[in-house]
Amino acid sequence: xxVLVPIKRVIDYNVKARVKPDNSDVDLSNVKMAINPFCEIxxxxxxxxxxxxxxxxxxxxxxxxxxxxxxxxxxxxxGADKAIHIESDAKLESLHVAKLLAKIVEQESPELVILxxxxxxxxxxxxxxxxxxxxxxxxxxxxxxxxxxxxxxQVTREVDGGLQTVSLSLPAVVTTDLRLNxxxxxxxxxxxxxxxxxxxxxxxxxxGVDLAxxxxxxxxxxxxxxxxxxxxESVEELVNKLKTEAKxxx
Amino acid sequence: xxxxxIAEHESGVLKPETAKVVAAxxxxxxxxxxxxxxxxxxxxxxxxxxxxxxxxxxxxxxxSFAHQLAENTSELVVELASDFSHILFSASTTGKNIAxxxxxxxxxxxISEIIDVIDADTFKRPIYAGNAIATVKSLDSQxxxxxxxxxxxxxxTQAACDIEARSQSIASQVSEFxxxxxxxxxxxxxxAAPVVISGxxxxxxxxxxxxLNGIADKLGAAIGASRAAVDAGFVxxxxxxxxxxxxVAPNLYIAVGISGAIQHLAGMKDSKVIVAIxxxxxxxxxxxxxxxxxxxxxxxxxxxxQAL
Ligand SMILES: Cc1cc2nc3c(=O)[nH]c(=O)nc-3n(C[C@H](O)[C@H](O)[C@H](O)COP(=O)(O)OP(=O)(O)OC[C@H]3O[C@@H](n4cnc5c(N)ncnc54)[C@H](O)[C@@H]3O)c2cc1C
Numbered sequence: 001x002x003v004l005v006p007i008k009r010v011i012d013y014n015v016k017a018r019v020k021p022d023n024s025d026v027d028l029s030n031v032k033m034a035i036n037p038f039c040e041i042x043x044x045x046x047x048x049x050x051x052x053x054x055x056x057x058x059x060x061x062x063x064x065x066x067x068x069x070x071x072x073x074x075x076x077x078x079g080a081d082k083a084i085h086i087e088s089d090a091k092l093e094s095l096h097v098a099k100l101l102a103k104i105v106e107q108e109s110p111e112l113v114i115l116x117x118x119x120x121x122x123x124x125x126x127x128x129x130x131x132x133x134x135x136x137x138x139x140x141x142x143x144x145x146x147x148x149x150x151x152x153x154q155v156t157r158e159v160d161g162g163l164q165t166v167s168l169s170l171p172a173v174v175t176t177d178l179r180l181n182x183x184x185x186x187x188x189x190x191x192x193x194x195x196x197x198x199x200x201x202x203x204x205x206x207x208g209v210d211l212a213x214x215x216x217x218x219x220x221x222x223x224x225x226x227x228x229x230x231x232x233e234s235v236e237e238l239v240n241k242l243k244t245e246a247k248x249x250x
Numbered sequence: 251x252x253x254x255x256i257a258e259h260e261s262g263v264l265k266p267e268t269a270k271v272v273a274a275x276x277x278x279x280x281x282x283x284x285x286x287x288x289x290x291x292x293x294x295x296x297x298x299x300x301x302x303x304x305x306x307x308x309x310x311x312x313x314s315f316a317h318q319l320a321e322n323t324s325e326l327v328v329e330l331a332s333d334f335s336h337i338l339f340s341a342s343t344t345g346k347n348i349a350x351x352x353x354x355x356x357x358x359x360x361i362s363e364i365i366d367v368i369d370a371d372t373f374k375r376p377i378y379a380g381n382a383i384a385t386v387k388s389l390d391s392q393x394x395x396x397x398x399x400x401x402x403x404x405x406x407t408q409a410a411c412d413i414e415a416r417s418q419s420i421a422s423q424v425s426e427f428x429x430x431x432x433x434x435x436x437x438x439x440x441x442a443a444p445v446v447i448s449g450x451x452x453x454x455x456x457x458x459x460x461x462l463n464g465i466a467d468k469l470g471a472a473i474g475a476s477r478a479a480v481d482a483g484f485v486x487x488x489x490x491x492x493x494x495x496x497x498v499a500p501n502l503y504i505a506v507g508i509s510g511a512i513q514h515l516a517g518m519k520d521s522k523v524i525v526a527i528x529x530x531x532x533x534x535x536x537x538x539x540x541x542x543x544x545x546x547x548x549x550x551x552x553x554x555x556q557a558l
Pocket of ligand 1: 037475479496511513517527528530547548
C-alpha cells in the first residue's frame with residue numbers, strides 16, 4: 001500500500017503570532033517555522049504503517065516556496081521514502097491545495113492519503129475533506145485510531161459527542177487528530193540519511209490548476225485585549241468578587 | 251440572497267448551535283432555510299421551524315442519513331445548493347467534516363469558523379489559534395461557511411414556519427458507520443453551559459476530577475479539561491477545550507491547574523469572566539484571568555465548594 005502524506009510548513013506552535021503594524025497580515029519574518037504538528041502526526045502514522053508491513057512506500061509532499069524543503073527533509077528523516085515539492089510562491093487557499101494534491105493523487109495513485117486535520121496558522125480544517133471530495137474517496141477525519149483491515153480502513157474519530165468509528169473502503173483520505181500517535185524524534189543518522197533520499201521539485205503551474213484567489217484578505221487585527229484582572233488572596237474573597245463585582249454567581 | 255443552514259442535531263434532538271448559526275444567517279440575508287437531514291428527525295425539524303428568522307425547513311428523514319456521514323450528506327447538500335447564495339454549517343465536528351466536502355464539490359473556497367458578519371461577502375475569523383483576527387472577503391459567487399456558534403447569540407423563537415418533507419435516500423458507497431462511544435453526562439453541554447469549570451494536568455489523575463463535581467453541581471456548570479488532562483487519560487476527549495477541542499464562551503470560566511498555553515486560551519478566552527486557580531504565580535493563565543488565585547487546588551477546591 002502506497003501512502004501519500006501532504007505536509008505544511010507553519011509557525012512553530014510555541015511561538016505566538018504577531019500582527020503587522022499595518023494590519024496587512026501576521027508578521028512571519030524571523031519567526032521560527034516548523035512542520036505543522038498535525039502533519040508530523042500524519043508522517044508518524046504513515047511510517048508506523050510501513051514498519052508494520054502494511055505500507056510499502058511513504059511519499060511526503062509539500063506545497064510552498066523553497067523553504068518548505070526543510071520540512072520535507074524532516075519527513076524523510078522521520079521515515080518517509082521520497083518527497084515531492086510543489087513549488088509555488090502564491091498565497092494558496094485550502095481549495096487550491098486540495099486541487100494540487102488531487103493531481104499528485106492522480107499521478108501516484110496512493111491507496112491512502114494521511115494529512116493533518118488543520119494547520120495551526122490558517123486553522124481552516126478543510127484540505128483533507130476537499131481532497132477526498134475531489135478524488136471521490138471516503139474520508140476519516142479527526143482520527144485518533146486507524147486500523148487497516150484488508151481493503152477496508154477502520155477509523156476512530158474524535159467527535160464532539162465522544163468517539164465515532166467508521167469503516168471506509170480504500171482508497172481513502174484520513175486526517176489526523178492529536179491523540180493518533182506521539183511522533184518520534186528524528187535520529188542524527190536518519191537526518192543524515194534523509195539528505196540522500198529523493199526530493200523531486202515540480203512547479204505548481206505545471207499541474208494546470210487554476211490558482212486565482214477566491215478569498216481576499218482585507219485586514220488582520222489583534223484580538224480584543226482582556227482588561228487586566230486582579231489577584232485575590234483567598235477563596236472567600238474570590239467568591240465575594242464573583243457575587244458582588246462580576247455578578248456571575250448568586 | 252438566501253441562506254441554507256444545515257441543522258446540527260444528535261439522535262433527533264436539535265442542538266443549541268443551530269439557533270446560533272441561524273442568528274449568523276439572518277445577519278447575511280433575510281431569507282433563511284434550514285435543512286434537517288438525518289433519521290427520525292421530526293422533533294428536530296419542528297424545533298428548527300420555531301427558530302426566529304427561519305422561513306422554511308426542509309426535512310430529509312431517511313436511514314441513509316442516520317449518521318450524517320460526510321460522503322452522502324455532502325451530495326444531498328449539493329443537490330439543494332443551487333437555490334442559495336450562502337450555505338452555513340456550525341463549526342462542530344459534524345459541520346467541519348461535511349462543509350469542505352460540499353465546498354469542493356461546488357468548486358468554492360470555504361470560509362471557516364466565522365465569528366462576525368460584516369456584509370454578505372465579508373466575515374471575521376480567528377487565525378493562528380485566535381492570536382489574530384482576519385477580515386476576509388469571499389470572491390466566490392456562492393459561499394460555503396462554518397460558523398463558530400459561541401460567537402453568536404441564539405436567535406429567538408417564532409411561531410413555526412412550514413416544514414417541507416423531502417424524500418430522498420443516498421447511500422454512501424464508500425463509508426459506513428460502525429459505532430459511537432458516547433460520554434453520558436447529566437451536566438449541561440460544554441458549548442452551551444453558562445458556567446464551565448475545567449481541570450488540567452494539575453489535577454494529577456482522573457479520580458481528582460471528582461473535586462470539580464460538587465462545584466459544578468452548585469453552579470450548574472459543565473466540566474472541561476485541557477489537552478494535557480485528556481492526553482493523560484484523566485477524562486475523555488470530548489471534554490477538551492481549546493484550539494483543537496471545543497470553543498466555549500460562558501459567563502464564567504474557571505481554570506484549575508491549567509497553565510494557559512495559547513492553544514488552551516484559544517478555546518476559552520472569549521468567556522465573560524475568567525477565574526484561574528494555579529499554584530504557580532507565573533502561570534500564563536493569570537494574564538487572561540479576571541480573578542486569579544495562587545493556591546494549591548487540593549486546598550482551594552474543597553473551600554470553594556463550601557463557600558458557594
Ligand atoms: C497543535 C496543538 C494543539 C493543541 N490544542 C490544545 C487544545 O485544544 N486544548 C488544550 O488545552 N491544549 C492544547 N494543546 C496543548 C497545549 O500546548 C498545552 O500543552 C496544554 O494546554 C497544557 O495543559 P495543562 O495546562 O493542563 O498542563 P500544564 O501546562 O502542564 O500545566 C499544569 C498547570 O497546573 C498547575 N498545577 C500543578 N499542580 C497544581 C496544584 N496542586 N494546584 C494548583 N495548580 C497546580 C501548574 O502550576 C501548571 O501551571 C495543543 C498543542 C498543540 C501543539
